[in-house]
Amino acid sequence: RLLVSAGLKPTMVQGSQQNCGNWQIEIDENLTGKLGEEGYVLDIRDNGVNLKAGTNVGLFYAIQTLRQFFPAEVEKTISSNSKINLKQAYIEDSPEFSWRGTMVDVSRSFFGLEYLKAHVDRMALYKMNRLHLHLTDDQGWRIEIKSKPRLTEVASKSSVKGGRSGFLTQEEYKELQDYAAKRNIIIIPEIDMPGHIYSALLAYPELNCPEFSNIEPKKALPPNIYDGYDVGWSRFCLDKPETYEFVSAVISELAEITQGPYIHMGGDEIEDPLYEEFVVKADSIINSYNKIPIGWEEVTKAEVSENMISQQWTGRTDSVVEGLKVIESICSHFYLDHGNTSKQPNTATWCKEDGINLQEVYDFSASNPNVIGVEAPVWTEYVLDDASMDNRFWPRAVAVAEIGWTPQGKRNFRSFTDRLAGHGARLSNMGIYFFQSPEVKWKDHKTA
Numbered sequence: 043r044l045l046v047s048a049g050l051k052p053t054m055v056q057g058s059q060q061n062c063g064n065w066q067i068e069i070d071e072n073l074t075g076k077l078g079e080e081g082y083v084l085d086i087r088d089n090g091v092n093l094k095a096g097t098n099v100g101l102f103y104a105i106q107t108l109r110q111f112f113p114a115e116v117e118k119t120i121s122s123n124s125k126i127n128l129k130q131a132y133i134e135d136s137p138e139f140s141w142r143g144t145m146v147d148v149s150r151s152f153f154g155l156e157y158l159k160a161h162v163d164r165m166a167l168y169k170m171n172r173l174h175l176h177l178t179d180d181q182g183w184r185i186e187i188k189s190k191p192r193l194t195e196v197a198s199k200s201s202v203k204g205g206r207s208g209f210l211t212q213e214e215y216k217e218l219q220d221y222a223a224k225r226n227i228i229i230i231p232e233i234d235m236p237g238h239i240y241s242a243l244l245a246y247p248e249l250n251c252p253e254f255s256n257i258e259p260k261k262a263l264p265p266n267i268y269d270g271y272d273v274g275w276s277r278f279c280l281d282k283p284e285t286y287e288f289v290s291a292v293i294s295e296l297a298e299i300t301q302g303p304y305i306h307m308g309g310d311e312i313e314d315p316l317y318e319e320f321v322v323k324a325d326s327i328i329n330s331y332n333k334i335p336i337g338w339e340e341v342t343k344a345e346v347s348e349n350m351i352s353q354q355w356t357g358r359t360d361s362v363v364e365g366l367k368v369i370e371s372i373c374s375h376f377y378l379d380h381g382n383t384s385k386q387p388n389t390a391t392w393c394k395e396d397g398i399n400l401q402e403v404y405d406f407s408a409s410n411p412n413v414i415g416v417e418a419p420v421w422t423e424y425v426l427d428d429a430s431m432d433n434r435f436w437p438r439a440v441a442v443a444e445i446g447w448t449p450q451g452k453r454n455f456r457s458f459t460d461r462l463a464g465h466g467a468r469l470s471n472m473g474i475y476f477f478q479s480p481e482v483k484w485k486d487h488k489t490a
């Protein structure tokens with residue numbers, strides 16, 4: 043649809059032959075046997091262009107690949123008499139993993155509807171399909187929950203020092219979901235509990251334990267906001283009924299406005315004797331709203347339900363329940379809040395001191411047989427504006443996408459960088475302030 047409405051159809055030129063529109067777009071359900079739900083065939087030859095898939099999703103991906111055959115400028119400057127030569131090709135393609143994600147931490151520093159829509163567009167071009175939003179943390183709460191109005195009246199007003207505050211209204215959240223769904227991207231909302239929760243404690247101080255004020259080191263205590271960088275110090279009071287009333291109220295509203303099948307419960311970085319019990323309860327609350335629970339790997343210390351998905355980030359947790367599905371976000375390959383190179387200013391260094399270069403992302407290999415895919419987070423303690431977010435994701439997210447689509451044995455970094463070289467203009471045309479990775483011989487582009 044994109045191409046036809048852009049007026050390309052009557053003006054296609056292939057080889058030296060004028061070809062006025064031999065386009066075929068077909069759904070053939072039998073193809074899912076061979077290519078799965080997301081695979082497609084793209085056949086570009088003398089007598090026309092043929093897109094085939096077993097599903098609409100597959101056709102969508104055929105179009106995304108076809109877009110990459112057109113010169114980058116086309117999407118910006120098409121006119122009805124443009125003539126374009128396409129290379130001939132026959133492609134049968136299907137993804138290696140069903141989970142091909144990015145995560146945006148909108149809590150430490152807020153990124154709103156406009157940025158997130160642009161991010162969805164960018165992900166779609168590279169056939170990624172999961173956008174995880176880290177909606178809450180110590181520094182700010184970013185989603186409207188109508189039954190808990192102080193979350194937006196109070197907890198959304200703060201951020202990390204120098205960052206942006208704010209929140210998504212439920213209307214905006216739904217608008218983003220619709221926008222993403224049209225591009226075959228599922229939004230995964232995360233409420234990080236029972237640690238990383240200070241902003242909620244600020245809004246509802248009754249969720250604190252009475253002895254909270256004795257915890258050392260003393261951090262921000264209500265009524266002060268927290269705008270620092272430390273992790274692992276705040277927590278819900280886990281033996282209070284109010285805590286579970288709060289969790290149920292939040293999850294029930296979130297489940298109601300969430301189209302996708304998943305809710306992420308966080309669960310990272312907390313020591314508490316009642317932690318496992320909390321995880322089991324939160325897991326069952328999420329299940330009771332017919333959503334699939336996801337947690338950071340620490341949740342697997344508890345006896346979680348079999349449909350829990352474990353998001354690995356250190357790879358150091360022993361799981362009590364065997365056979366859980368796994369998303370790989372191992373920090374040494376996927377934590378894109380780390381620098382593109384060593385010593386890049388305003389980047390995290392705790393997982394890899396020298397940053398994570400393009401090849402280190404690309405060379406990830408999944409060893410766990412239960413892996414359903416990969417996801418790259420950008421945490422925002424130091425990422426305070428759109429250009430910095432662009433710089434952390436791009437082009438490294440393209441490497442994540444290629445891991446998602448290509449079996450390990452067919453991946454080749456040299457071939458990847460050769461192909462990526464032509465994408466500078468494409469990234470710039472999408473308005474991306476990407477990092478010019480030195481491993482890539484970027485061709486003719488202007489930085490956005």
Ligand code: NAG
Binds near residue numbers: 310377390421422423
């Ligand atoms: C971890 C924290 C996260 C923080 C990030 C910075 C997880 C699951 N937890 O300490 O809140 O922003 O590292 O790289 O990553």
